[in-house]
Amino acid sequence: xxxxxxxxxxxxxxxxxxxxxxxxxxxxxxxxxxxxxxxxxxxxxxxxxxxxxxxxxxxxxxxxxxxxxxxxxxxxxxxxxxxxxxxxxxxxxxxxxxxxxxxxxxxxxxxxxxxxxxxxxxxxxxxxxxxxxxxxxxxxxxxxxxxxxxxxxxxxxxxxxxxxxxxxxxxxxxxxxxxxxxxxxxxxxxxxxxxxxxxxxxxxxxxxxxxxxxxxxxxxxxxxxxxxxxxxxxxxxxxxxxxxxxxxxxxxxxxxxxxxxxxxxxxxxxxx
Numbered sequence: 310x311x312x313x314x315x316x317x318x319x320x321x322x323x324x325x326x327x328x329x330x331x332x333x334x335x336x337x338x339x340x341x342x343x344x345x346x347x348x349x350x351x352x353x354x355x356x357x358x359x360x361x362x363x364x365x366x367x368x369x370x371x372x373x374x375x376x377x378x379x380x381x382x383x384x385x386x387x388x389x390x391x392x393x394x395x396x397x398x399x400x401x402x403x404x405x406x407x408x409x410x411x412x413x414x415x416x417x418x419x420x421x422x423x424x425x426x427x428x429x430x431x432x433x434x435x436x437x438x439x440x441x442x443x444x445x446x447x448x449x450x451x452x453x454x455x456x457x458x459x460x461x462x463x464x465x466x467x468x469x470x471x472x473x474x475x476x477x478x479x480x481x482x483x484x485x486x487x488x489x490x491x492x493x494x495x496x497x498x499x500x501x502x503x504x505x506x507x508x509x510x511x512x513x514x515x516x517x518x519x520x521x522x523x524x525x526x527x528x529x530x531x532x533x534x535x536x537x538x539x540x541x542x543x544x545x546x547x548x549x550x551x552x553x554x555x556x557x558x559x560x561x562x563x564x565x566x567x568x569x570x571x572x573x574x575x576x577x578x579x580x581x
Contacts, residue, residue, distance in 0.1 A: 334360075
């Protein structure tokens with residue numbers, strides 16, 4: 310196991326479950342000496358702290374709902390008050406919504422934009438100057454393979470992840486000569502709580518990770534930390550996802566539209 314991150318400090322958002330929880334565990338195993346865990350559910354953060362903290366690792370919990378502007382502001386102030394300066398930033402917090410756009414709950418869409426786009430951007434802006442000053446740092450922005458295509462019934466979610474993917478690539482180029490590395494993580498289906506949150510209580514479509522395409526969260530995080538250490542620009546974990554996504558991404562949009570038109574009846578059968 311690489312000790313590339315030994316002695317480093319790391320901030321992980323969305324750390325109460327799924328990929329965020331796994332990032333915390335694997336960063337601890339790779340020798341970071343201080344972890345800051347951020348999520349809404351304080352009880353889960355405390356349970357994770359009890360599991361990971363020890364003589365060689367300090368773990369601090371910062372319960373915060375990143376959908377609220379004030380909460381992000383307070384989080385950054387609390388981190389500074391605690392003397393926390395991250396060498397590693399894992400912008401993992403985010404969620405989705407599945408269903409036709411006109412049926413979406415407006416408040417959920419606004420929260421999704423706030424968490425997936427605004428909070429990620431603000432935390433990156435907060436962390437980057439210190440990393441540049443120290444000539445050292447790693448940022449992993451959790452985008453999605455969904456951000457590489459316009460996805461009906463995931464219209465807003467896919468658009469937020471397209472922002473994350475593009476922002477990460479541009480930021481990597483800006484910081485290329487500073488010693489700060491930026492990775493866009495673009496997973497396909499992963500067995501996490503994503504499907505439960507994205508599915509609407511009264512919606513006809515329930516999202517779950519297809520077994521043939523799903524990659525375990527352990528493998529996703531392990532591959533991601535290796536890619537970060539290597540200074541990679543982007544990672545799409547899992548060959549079964551990577552090849553079709555790269556093929557679709559390289560196909561001109563005008564060639565893709567007829568395919569989307571053919572399958573559009575799935576999303577609005579009454580007008581087929």
